[in-house]
Amino acid sequence: MDLNDYQQAALRTAAPKDKHNELFHLLLGLVGETGEIAEKAKKIVRDKDSDFSQWDIEDLTKELGDTLWYVAVIADHFGVPLEDVAQRNITKLADRQKRAVLGGSGDNR
16 A cells, blocks of 8 residues: 555544644554563563564454554544655665664664
8 A cells, every 4th residue: 555545444433633632642652562562672671572473463463554544544644645755765765874883772873
């Protein structure tokens, strides 16, 4: 599926942009969904000796989809096509790899 097509499909289930506190709602939703993924990873570390081969891939796929939905809708909130988000990220990472600065921290490396 094309990312911009996905974004348009996701928007069919989103609240209107002008709904009171909608951006705040979306940001909290994104954090919540990524937190769910982290929580499930924590339980694998705690209960399964960090054996991530035991991760329920169907469940992980659903949670990643929920996260993607929030990213797509937040991007649209600011008029940014999801394809642009993906392309800029790949370009940034390729540049960092070329300059051998993938490791480390900070946005401007």
